[in-house]
Amino acid sequence: MIYLDANATTPMLPEVVEAMMPWMTENPCNPNASYRGAKEARKAIEAAREQVAALVGASPDEIVFTGGGTESTNMALKWLARLVGRKTGRVVTTAIEHSAVLKPVETFEQVGYAVDRCGVDAGGRLELDEFRKACEAAKEGGGFASVMWANNETGVIQPLAEACGIARENGLAFHTDAIQAVGKIPVKVRELAVDFLSLSAHKFHGPKGVGALFVRSGCRFEPMVRGGGQEKDRRSGTENVAGIVGMGKAAELAMRDLDLRMKAVVSLRDAFESKLVEMVQGVTVNGDLIHRLPGTTHLSFDRCEAAGLLILLDDMEVACSAGSACMTGKQQPSHVQKAMGFSDAKAKSSLRFGFSALNTMDEVEKAAACVAKSVEKLRRVQGGSTGPVVVYS
Missing domain, CATH: 3.40.640.10 (Type I PLP-dependent aspartate aminotransferase-like (Major domain))
Structure with missing residues (x-):
């Protein structure tokens, strides 16, 4: 995993x-x-x-x-x-x-x-x-x-x-x-x-x-x-x-070596985001890009339901979390996403990835490929088309 x-x-x-x-x-x-x-x-x-x-x-x-x-x-x-x-x-x-x-x-x-x-x-x-x-x-x-x-x-x-x-x-x-x-x-x-x-x-x-x-x-x-x-x-x-x-x-x-570990985790997170932006259209990196934890990235994927992506990624043995809470089997925008002004569609397409110093660049590359493959498959199944790349800044 x-x-x-x-x-x-x-x-x-x-x-x-x-x-x-x-x-x-x-x-x-x-x-x-x-x-x-x-x-x-x-x-x-x-x-x-x-x-x-x-x-x-x-x-x-x-x-x-x-x-x-x-x-x-x-x-x-x-x-x-x-x-x-x-x-x-x-x-x-x-x-x-x-x-x-x-x-x-x-x-x-x-x-x-x-x-x-x-x-x-x-x-x-x-x-x-x-x-x-x-x-x-x-x-x-x-x-x-x-x-x-x-x-x-x-x-x-x-x-x-x-x-x-x-x-x-x-x-x-x-x-x-x-x-x-x-x-x-x-x-x-x-x-x-x-x-x-x-x-x-x-x-x-x-x-x-x-x-x-x-x-x-x-x-x-x-x-x-x-x-x-x-x-x-x-x-x-x-x-x-x-x-x-x-x-x-x-x-x-x-x-111990907190600064060095922070830099290492940032490099993993940034590489993951860069690879996804290159490989997948319609990706949004959510939240302030300066004031954020070294290992956290919160992403939305245009025309994709996060619930479906989680199932596909789990099958590929990639563990992450939905960017919105699931209640009674129906995905709803979380209070955090509502406060940030997310639309329901954007909220329902969001995933959170959390990296630590135990992760490797090889895992980053494999995980990014799995996400790209999952997004492509889900869009094909849903009949959606890709949109432009959007990055919050």
Whole structure:
């Protein structure tokens, strides 16, 4: 299989698996007990905390381990909602957030919070003037803001420094879903002064089922999960030692030669796009071409249904994702595509390809050929004709 869905998840690196194995096979101890094996497990957790903190430029005591990115995000948002209160509280976010943000925000709205879902431009980047007005409105009664670092569908990187600054000017706490960004581009919390940041291990070659929440030192925070008081009473429950150790190792590896790996992944992505533009007519590269993740490309294929392309590509053992959500068997434009102004036809013809440093140029060439063949076959079956090449800029 040629795996080009790194936005959905990434394969674990061999070094990560090796680091985890002793904690799954040799040391079964609960890290909260008092005997030697337990103390060794506690030491391993704290070492991993240092590794994850280093990856995002935080202090170790600002890292709370969780069961994944969605939990991290819910922990931050639900606490902030409690803090500002629903009578006057206002939530400022964007129209392109992941469902881990959108779903909690919907529940806040249902119980009385005012919610501003700020729009994006045609390239998928936050409209800062609209965001500023929303933050100014939230300043009166109290509120908070949540803006993703990079979009999971398009890979477009948001103007986070500007958004964080605007929120600060208006006295709003600031959360960012950095799940797609951490381990793929430099992420340093000190440079942006965010209050809460969500991350997930399996997006940067770590294990699934483990994540972390950065909580800025000095920020008020109460747990969503209460019990035995683990994680300094910020997230109760016996720690997943093997998963946390794996996340720490993945964080350490992600920091190593990050710039070089970014350049390598960019070369794969750009070569893939160039080959498709040469081989297939009617291809659109969607989203801002400057501010985007190194390994993500979001493409639309004129007169082609993405659902059909996925079937053909799966038969050819090329793994990618549809650029729009599938609901009840019928493909519908996603909220991200709607916010960017996609027509239904364009949205239904979109695919997302996600590259990682584990991919090769040989895979790029083979995958591009498979996509070109699939598009040709589908257009022939559908009786469509090719159109002109269109590239967003």
